Amino acid sequence: MFDLIIKGGWILTVDDNYTEYRNGYIAIKDGVIQEVGEELRENTEAKEFIDASGKIVLPGLINTHTHAAMTLLRGYGSDNPLKVWLEKYIWPVEGKFVSYDFVRDGSYIACYEMVRNGVTTFVDMYFYENAVADSVLESGMRAVLCTGILDFPTPGTKSPEEGIEKTKDFIREYRDNPYIYPCVGPHAPYTCSPKTLEMAMRVAIDYDTLFHIHVSETQNEVEEIKSRYGNTPVKYLKEIGVLNDRVLAAHMVHPTEEEIDILSEYGVKVAHCPESNLKLASGVAPVPKMLNRGITVGIGTDGTASNDDLDVIGEISTAAKLHKGVNLNPTVLNAKQAIAMATREGAKAIRLHDKIGTIEKGKFADIILVDVNQPHLQPLFDPYTQIVYSGKGLDVDTVIVSGKVLMKNKVVLSVNKEKSISIAKNWYKTYKEML
Numbered sequence: 001m002f003d004l005i006i007k008g009g010w011i012l013t014v015d016d017n018y019t020e021y022r023n024g025y026i027a028i029k030d031g032v033i034q035e036v037g038e039e040l041r042e043n044t045e046a047k048e049f050i051d052a053s054g055k056i057v058l059p060g061l062i063n064t065h066t067h068a069a070m071t072l073l074r075g076y077g078s079d080n081p082l083k084v085w086l087e088k089y090i091w092p093v094e095g096k097f098v099s100y101d102f103v104r105d106g107s108y109i110a111c112y113e114m115v116r117n118g119v120t121t122f123v124d125m126y127f128y129e130n131a132v133a134d135s136v137l138e139s140g141m142r143a144v145l146c147t148g149i150l151d152f153p154t155p156g157t158k159s160p161e162e163g164i165e166k167t168k169d170f171i172r173e174y175r176d177n178p179y180i181y182p183c184v185g186p187h188a189p190y191t192c193s194p195k196t197l198e199m200a201m202r203v204a205i206d207y208d209t210l211f212h213i214h215v216s217e218t219q220n221e222v223e224e225i226k227s228r229y230g231n232t233p234v235k236y237l238k239e240i241g242v243l244n245d246r247v248l249a250a251h252m253v254h255p256t257e258e259e260i261d262i263l264s265e266y267g268v269k270v271a272h273c274p275e276s277n278l279k280l281a282s283g284v285a286p287v288p289k290m291l292n293r294g295i296t297v298g299i300g301t302d303g304t305a306s307n308d309d310l311d312v313i314g315e316i317s318t319a320a321k322l323h324k325g326v327n328l329n330p331t332v333l334n335a336k337q338a339i340a341m342a343t344r345e346g347a348k349a350i351r352l353h354d355k356i357g358t359i360e361k362g363k364f365a366d367i368i369l370v371d372v373n374q375p376h377l378q379p380l381f382d383p384y385t386q387i388v389y390s391g392k393g394l395d396v397d398t399v400i401v402s403g404k405v406l407m408k409n410k411v412v413l414s415v416n417k418e419k420s421i422s423i424a425k426n427w428y429k430t431y432k433e434m435l
Ligand SMILES: [Zn+2]
Pocket: 065, 066, 067, 214, 250, 302, 303
């Protein structure tokens, strides 16, 4: 007797061979996939059945880099240079308003938006990560969470040492939780001293976690690291000994050829955030080159103040087209690779590939159904190209995490839509009164 059986859909397992089942089924028990195949045996029993006929079934999408609570700053200070955007808009508001309540509220809205768009796991770096964890647990999603560690005081934390201590406490509190994967999050090479980065890596190794950091996001950063330390960012990180296969580097827009080789050699993973890089005019990451060197690249939306949404299907669509245009080559980053970036490769990037990222026996049942019975998604020649080039996050119909249905018929069940809207409006009122 299974808990849940999904049957009748076009299943894209996104395993290493891209195995598909045109009229397949998935049997789930205790939150784990027990069987995947073409033909469901007659009389197989389950507590619940989901009819997926006419739908494409995929692994849940993975957003490998965001700042969830920044939904409360969506659209603020747009169309400014990165430095002005951060110094004049984002940092002052964060300094004034970011609190446990702000982060819990902003993350709540982010969880609504991500579930609605088919995201089942995300990586977050922000402040008050316990507040993010509370919203994640309420939503039924999965998340990899870290407190941003910086050399200057941040909301809730006075020093990098305190940031490190909070990180350790957070890891100890959540490390056995199957939905929350705590990690270590030094913000960036230009906001953390070598000492802070070394301390952070020590914790990541001691507690066996991911080490999440922004690297080589802008040309400015590259110049600043060069003038401070005499090296470009990746070489500098290698030199101080904080480069290894637990590093998930967000952005990686400006690595040199030599640095791409170093990333490959050290097994560093990359969270590619094309829309944020475009909106902030940071540049275009050399993703096809990185993929050619065997580097694992996941997709990230970054925060909604620089994107401005949390739509992973939209993000891979941008990525797939962007690199074709920049390389004058329509064969780079094909639709299958783009889908893998949002699923299987994303799971590798966050070191959860034995648990999620594909539809295979033994993995958590994190699964989405995409409704392709819509005018903009027919006729259907190829499910991969259809999702990447014609689809949107809002075409996701059903979302399942660990066998639990979080969205059905495009209605999010675990996070409240009206509450999300009123939270955002209330914070806007608060800003207006105080700014
Ligand atoms: Zn970021």
